[in-house]
Amino acid sequence: MLSPPARALPSAVLLVLLTGGCAATNASATSADPPGTLKVVATTTQIADFARNVGGDKVSVHQILKPNVDPHDYEPSPLDIQAISEADVVVKNGVDLERWLDPVIAAAGFEGPVVDASQGLRIRKGDGSREEAAGDPHVWHDPRNVKLMTAAIEKAYAAEDPADAAAYQANLAAYNAKIDALDADIAAKIQSIPADRRKLVTNHDALGYYIDRYKLTFVGSIIPSFDTSAELSASQISDLVTKIKAAGATAVFSEASLPPKTAETIGREAGVRVVAGEDALYGDTLGPDGSAGATYLQMEEHNTDTLVNALRGTAA
CATH class of the missing domain: 3.40.50.1980 (Nitrogenase molybdenum iron protein domain)
Incomplete structure (x- = not known):
């Protein structure tokens, strides 16, 4: 389902958007995407990079985390909340890295697909503490995991936008070749x-x-x-x-x-x-x-x- 009408934001979220300054409203109003573009929200810098490589020019990616910002304890901005409310797909790293995300999705009223890119990966165990109960979230540092993560993203894109499925598959194959070369080089x-x-x-x-x-x-x-x-x-x-x-x-x-x-x-x-x-x-x-x-x-x-x-x- 491509570019549905903007979902109504809960009143509490609207208040946050209104009091968060004009920057969020203006940014949203001036960033019109071409018709048919799949709107994607990606949480981390790595996930956003994967999302762009798989989507190519068929997707518009709103990246929540900025470079060199700690992903463990992040507070989403009003613009992030609005982007989620208008998204076709939300992609996250998983393994409890984005502990802040679920309440934001609920507040934004988003009911579309949320891709947990870590699903199906072998997760390294933590030390049993609350912070590490889900295991080690830094899954992208094994390129073999990245191939599985990008495959999950491609599957979600194709489900939401079957008309462009072939393009997503081709992008995934091209990126996989680069990942294989990287793995061998390392x-x-x-x-x-x-x-x-x-x-x-x-x-x-x-x-x-x-x-x-x-x-x-x-x-x-x-x-x-x-x-x-x-x-x-x-x-x-x-x-x-x-x-x-x-x-x-x-x-x-x-x-x-x-x-x-x-x-x-x-x-x-x-x-x-x-x-x-x-x-x-x-x-x-x-x-x-x-x-x-x-x-x-x-x-x-x-x-x-x-x-x-x-x-x-x-x-x-």
Whole structure:
């Protein structure tokens, strides 16, 4: 069902939209899409990238999360609420990453398909805490998962817009070829690192799927959780420094969306290199346009090249 009439927003949501300033109203009024365009709302930067690649010029994607914004604890804007109310399809990452989404969908009165891109994936277990009860949400760091995620998106598009099903299938096939090439390239580059140097210390536990896929060793993380709101205690920092020294890890990797201060402290105490700044990894989110992590493919290539250069001891 393409471009249904705008659903009536509940009065509480209308109040939010009206008091949220003119920006949301004006943006909605000036962003007319060509007739027949499938209106898609995508939650995270990665999901939006997948949604665009599968949809091509047949879809208009409203991306909720902006680059380098923490997806774990986000508060949607009035424009996000209105976009959901007018959408044909909503796509989310799942695995409880967007804990804020369901109430917003209900408030917006959206009754269309919500694609949980994580359905059918093998989810890494958490530590049993409330924050990690659903498991590790960073599923996109294994390219094989991305192929399943984009297939779910293509299926939803074709169901809502059968007239353009062939276009979505062709887009999916083309993107799958790029994902397969990426996967093979990462594997070859990781194999170039001496086996005893394939050890990772990161800002937070966001690269578990990548580590599992490419047979790296996870030494520890500065934030001891999948959720970036968690923090290390002084004793945990000391324990992590001890682990780094005992494991013979050679670098601590900061992330572009997180402050590097604690990573720099731990690196200094452990006597190892800290990779930050322009070389920081992209963990939870893509980077802005023009950055090394502007798309999913660029993000994973950048992360891999950064890891390989640092762990092999070569210049970045």
